Amino acid sequence: MMDRILLDALVTGLPMIPVFLGIYTVFRLREDFDLTVEGSFAAGGAVTTVTLIAGLHPALALVAGALAGGVCGVLTAGLHLWLRIPVLLAGLVMSIGLFSVTLHILGTPTRSLLAVPTVFTWFPATPGAGADLRMSIILAVFVTALVTAYAWFLRTEVGLALRATGVNALMARSQGVNDRAITVLSLFLANAMAGFGGGLIVQTQGYADVNMGIGTFVAGIGALLLGELLVRPGRSTVLRIVVCVAAGTLAYRLILVVALRAGLPAGDLRGVTALTLVVAVAAQRHLRDAVGALRARMTPDPKLEGSTR
Template sequence: MYIALELGFLYAVMALGVYLTYRVLDFPDLTVDGSFTTGAATCAMMIVGGLPVPVAMAGGVVAGMLAGAITGALHVWGRINPLLAGILTQIALYSINLRIMGNKANVPLLRETTAFTWLKDHSLMRSWVSVAILAGVALIVAALLYWFLGTSYGVALRATGDNELMARSQGINTGASKIVGLMISNGIVGLCGTLVVQHQGFADISMGIGIIVAGLASVIVGQAIFGMTAVWQAILAVVAGSVIYRVVIQLALGAEWFTANDMKLISAVLVVLALVLPQWGPLKRLRIKRRREKAVAEGVS
């Protein structure tokens, strides 16, 4: 169970980046599958090259931001459909990532000093200590994202996602907002890649394939269970959704009738359930009832 919690908090960082584009900007960004690997590959190669871990992680974040900037530029300046812009960047990043990794499909970090070396040396991996540290990292990123969305520029991003025409009429440069939002989102995804590559001890060219599904699942599961009426609630729901998603997968893989090959199937089924169950009659009526009770309570107070 420790490994599920560790992965849940690790990938919560990536899910927060997906939340920024999927929910805040209302931009279906598929760059994530590529920018995740870009951040991981850049960090791995910089660590192998002898650079300090913080510098390598910063390099991974910048690489992710550049990937997001390319998608944003294709959409805003090239007038390319958001989905297609993300797909084009994702495809290009596969070759770019291979070049970053020295035309190798795998770069090991087993003999290198990483952010997790101290925990591994003291046999604290897969324990409550490592879980608590990773939970702290996820909450710090969540707090920074919440702070950013409360700034004037963050509000402009939210306005762009809510109603682009209205935002433009208020003098907001929606094109620049989209590009900046995509850069921040993929920078966060790149940060997650730098953490995951150090956690697992190697960078692999295919490590980002399907990662967008995990991010969307975390956002959707969190929304279905906890709701997203306020920004802080939405952000915490994404973190909780990521943990729940990983725990459910771990439990499913622990059952005798599932194997590691079924992980993608389990992920897809989990997302479908998270999308369908909130629309189920009894749950929908219960949610409406609670909303009315809350409105009455607020009116009385």
């Protein structure tokens, strides 16, 4: 029973790691909110679906979905930089507009991938392994490759510039960093990863749906906060950032799988997501207060030190 729950959490959670890593890029590294991911996630899945049906190689279909998501992020950056619309509002506008775009791409609210080759049919079956275990291994290969590339990028000069603008944009600009270009890059990267995750999801579940992106941003924030409770990532520690997002994503999916296995109706999962977000925020606040109080106790009082001299 426990093996079944863990496999379900892996199959549903692994494709979401790139998506939530993209959300982390804007939410933590840039300290902003980008709701475009809800639209780019669905758009990436839709592009992957139609290209698969057209006969494109499944791996190339994933690339096409990622590029479609990245274009959505660039459009959001354009609204922000050239029309001076805040990223939060620009992302909201894009997520609303992308619903219609995704519907036109699919041609119908739901598109099936039944009998269409996917990444899972291109890999030979593993002897003695069940379907879900095999699917988890293949998903882990793709996700690991993408996460490794993401971690390498953050260690490059451009990646360091991206992180520096989130910490102190004024200081980064004084060092010659083009903040406008970094904004475009960060939104492109975040939404490209969302599109990639959408492509993995449609190949995992065997269909694409125009509503598949709804609630992705809130779920991602909840998973990130949950991951930060499990792993305290530092801005300069790329490995801990990746582990934080992966741990939070899988823990969040595990909570949902356990809730379903306990008999909770699927329609109540949004309530579980909202509750997870509330608990994570409250726990982080209490943990921060506790750490602050502990540091205050450990820091000597200058007045007392002066009186003893």
